[in-house]
Amino acid sequence: MIGEMIERSKKKGKPEDLTYRAVTPDEERRCRKAENMKNLAVPGMIIGSILSLVLCGYIFYACFESAIIISIAAVVFFVAEIVVTILRWKDLKKSISYEIAEGEIHSLIKTKHRTYVVAWCEKDELCVSKFRYLSAFVPLTGKKVLLVKGDRGEGRKPSYFAIAPEGDPMTN
Numbered sequence: 001m002i003g004e005m006i007e008r009s010k011k012k013g014k015p016e017d018l019t020y021r022a023v024t025p026d027e028e029r030r031c032r033k034a035e036n037m038k039n040l041a042v043p044g045m046i047i048g049s050i051l052s053l054v055l056c057g058y059i060f061y062a063c064f065e066s067a068i069i070i071s072i073a074a075v076v077f078f079v080a081e082i083v084v085t086i087l088r089w090k091d092l093k094k095s096i097s098y099e100i101a102e103g104e105i106h107s108l109i110k111t112k113h114r115t116y117v118v119a120w121c122e123k124d125e126l127c128v129s130k131f132r133y134l135s136a137f138v139p140l141t142g143k144k145v146l147l148v149k150g151d152r153g154e155g156r157k158p159s160y161f162a163i164a165p166e167g168d169p170m171t172n
Helices: 002-010 025-039 041-063 067-090
Strands: 097-111 114-121 126-133 144-151 159-163
Touching: 025 041, 025 097, 025 144, 025 159, 041 067, 097 126, 114 144, 126 144
Parallel strands: 126 159
Antiparallel strands: 097 114, 097 144, 114 126, 144 159
């Protein structure tokens, strides 16, 4: 088992190298729902940013009664939150159409509170990464996964994400 996983990890590829198939109407509905659930994080992040800005302003006011320090801190926090919001906003563009490849979870990468899947595609005999995991299920090595390529339109990079093949409460 471990030797097989090591052999698979040597055959690295990019998401563009996979052979995708057209989605069925049910799979398209599930892909749209997963993408919409991902996009709900941005309004929550904006509300959280406003609340943290208010809380930081209150703390700075309580600790330092100098208006200059409060103003500088508020500007720094506000600029940081605007930059983060702009970066998240770029991720909101919804896909026009989807294509799917079937794979198996090889390993997981967790960065910035996000889970990315490294998957083995038997059909293409490639181990590919950079698929954001959008499912309510806990990702386990060896489980089947649908690797989705979402076309965002002319001149935009495609959206790559992975969803559970069936029975996922987040996408059903």
